[in-house]
Amino acid sequence: MKQSEEGTQSSLPDDIALKIASLLEVPDLCALGSCSRFWRSLCGSGCIWESLVKERWASLSSLTLFDESSSSTPTKAPISKGWRGFYIKRHKEMAGRVSAVTKFVEKCFPNESLEVGDYLKAIEELSTMQVGFKDVQMFLFKPKCNVLLNLVGLHYCLSWLEVPGEDVIEALQSCKISERRVCVKWWKLGRLFYGFRMRDESHSRWVSLADLAMAKEQEVLVVLQRGAIHEVLQVQISAADPTSTPWSCQSAQRQD
Structure with missing residues (x-):
């Protein structure tokens, strides 16, 4: 298995792998990330999740996340955990908001x-x-x-x-x-x-x-x-x- 993972890394340039991952929808991206350590690391890239956040919520196009290691200086390339974590948190918030509207309509x-x-x-x-x-x-x-x-x-x-x-x-x-x-x-x-x-x-x-x-x-x-x-x-x-x-x-x- 380890040799297989190493073979995947050496046979596919990082920039091409990143391009492939950036074209996927969230469910497919998460599925790809579960294939190996290499893909898990690449599919968690901040640039991919930043793009997904701003594509889904256009009003956040000017959003800049703060690096947790600094309380005052925004980072132009946020750590992957920041953007991925923000996406997950925002998704759950939206699910709750739409659920409230759904319940209101169903009662009516x-x-x-x-x-x-x-x-x-x-x-x-x-x-x-x-x-x-x-x-x-x-x-x-x-x-x-x-x-x-x-x-x-x-x-x-x-x-x-x-x-x-x-x-x-x-x-x-x-x-x-x-x-x-x-x-x-x-x-x-x-x-x-x-x-x-x-x-x-x-x-x-x-x-x-x-x-x-x-x-x-x-x-x-x-x-x-x-x-x-x-x-x-x-x-x-x-x-x-x-x-x-x-x-x-x-x-x-x-x-x-």
Whole structure:
């Protein structure tokens, strides 16, 4: 085994090995690091983990870690333990933050439907917590998540993070959830016709996550973004067949 490890080190230049490791995603990088002492040392390199930190959390692009041996002087090449440890700590923090949002959303749809106010609040919480695109992919784009959580993550990426639709659809397809569908239903105040108020209008639309990501259902996105304001009385998002869901809408009384 020792000879095999030495052979690996001598047959593969360090710069090429480092380049290979730097192209891997975190799970593959960790798996490679468990192969031998050589790969464990190389896969723990600070430059690799620094790149992973700043790629996943773009807001930390100017971050500089401090060497533990010095309390005042930042090091431009942090020890590998610092960057790897920071990544692990940050990952756990993000998992806890997204879990809190997940629990909030799950409490809000006991009948498989979600009011738009709660929906927008969940998205705002993700923004407050500085959740990144990679975090959404890891924690909210999982097939085992309710499709309403998938939708919250999708809308957050498009509207708050301003991730290009092409990148979002690629992530949805990679996670095998692009064809999952939701039903968005909204009620609008009836139009005035010769001084009389017409009956309130009910609209219902089944849409896939892929269609929303590619802006094929722009009207639905606008309704979700604006919520229940102006002429829109109520908006509900459902993961179930609307014919079997106890939809309800109490029109507000208004005077013109």
